[in-house]
Amino acid sequence: MTDKDIFTIKPKEGEAWDVVIIGSGPAALTAAIYTTRGAASTLILGGESWGGQLMLTTTVDNFPGFPDGIQGPDLMNLMRKQAERFGAEFVQKNVETADLGKKPFELIADGKKYLSRTVIISTGASDKWLAIPGEKELVGRGVSTCAPCDAPFFKNKKVAVIGGGDSALTEALVLTKYATEVFIIHRRDQFRASAAMQQKVLDNKNIKILWNTEVTEIVGKDKVEKILIKSNKENTSGEMVLDGVFVAIGHVPESRVFKGHIELDEKGYIKVNDHTKTNIEGVFVAGEVHDQHYKQAITTAGFGCMAGMDVLRYLDKSVPSW
Template identity: 35%
Template sequence: MKKEKILDLVVIGAGPAGLTAGIYSSRAKLNFIILENELVGGQIRETPSIDNFPGFASISGAELADKMQEHAEASGAVIDEFDNILSVKFANEEKIIETNNVIYKPKSVIIATGAKSKPLPVPEEKKLRGRGIHYCELCDGAMYDGKDIVVVGGGNSAVDAAIFLTKYAKTLTVVHRSEKLRAEAKSQEELLKHDNVKLMFNTQIEHVDGENSIENIVLKDSKSGKKTNLKADAIFVYIGTTPKTELFKDYLDLTTFGHIKTNENLETNIRGVFAAGDVREKEIRQLTTAVNDGSIAALMAEKYIRNS
């Protein structure tokens, strides 16, 4: 028989939004827990360098994630990294979160589960994932020291990853489906300082040949339809993210793309359930907006708990 815990609040996710919510919830002296079944810190932990977070001219994502975790825990937040969530049941009257070991019955919930990388849309992706197709330059970049590397994408994540990978790459080719990069101008300038970098616009990867490693990449020009071959040893993919909302789809209103719909107070369609960070519907998704969401969600959850 699993033990039941009655809490004021459960925060699901320990990325920047969830950790910020934890800091504010601690200050409000709420009885709460943060549940996280992946890396504490979320996506920022995989970012080589962060240059746009106030107070830090430059800091690695891993270091910033550690500082956020330390701050949250020093404030009194409890983070459980090892008890996976099996199911949730949300209603206006009751919220139930069942993990491997515990059944939580909180008055309020903050969902800050973030997003995961979209896979490279080729038939060979599953076969070659981890064998040439990768999604984390910090984790896997060193494997390709002196090799030919391809980066797919044109946003900040792709360009920042490409900059990091230049230290290993013999040649580095950025493949982007549009006519120009979307990354910040400063990052683009930094990337183009490297002589071993080549940009390919209006181009998509159609196939990746190979059984246990990449032998050939088939590219397609999106304007002319012409196909070409590219020899490379690795592909690092940064083509966007998908929100982690599978657990909540039966209870919460989602957008076509799977993001949680909220109002300006980050309330969902269920009273007492809030969403913060990249998991929710919004125009801008940045580290600073995730932290902003976390603080708002915690303050609104505290108000809801006090009045319920």
């Protein structure tokens, strides 16, 4: 990092930042690259577990610029370095409360107060759980939401993936490299995943599919021993003895902290007006905390860019085009 890359000065103790960005996935870090280069003093409250969903992946093949693919965590490290190069301050703490009713806005992270003229909410989404008996107790003991992290522990074992979207099918394919038997348990009679992904799964002899089936309980003392399942089409139920359960039934937006201040839809996604604005002037939103359609690293980075540019316009700073 050289000084010539830095266009802004940090606020003194007790003064407000030009922008505080909450989150540290592709949306947040892209926003920070734009706001710092536009000379807005920028603080990223990135969360203890920083980097977002890409930290839980292996090779990312659909991010432009990396013809041979790139590891998700490596991509996030590069984005973070790029944001920090232009002077973004990165605090690896979770935001506990956000008072967006006063100006400057007040954010508390790890007990410390931060003031800001504008806020970009880019807190993303986290894994959705089944919320059935046994699930919570057995996380890390056979229950997982991250096949790329945990698949190698299921070498020569029997596992089930719950879900029917792209992420469920990807997890199942990852697991076939290790487990001897992989079941996909899906509550509908068809997948929501892309055609390419469906074909890969249907062609794989090691994957068996249970349609119209729901898991009602995960059973095990120190580790997963079996699951209880029922058909939602016929009135039948049964059990499956297995070693691992991978839950991939989608994501929920991380918007809890803002409830009461920021308008959310019935699913908890932040409502967007005029591209990146929320119901509060000066508070912008970017990424999967509002987008329930695209959910890609590249689209969320694009949303971050938009929010960064809109913050600069709001602060009356010029947007550099280089």
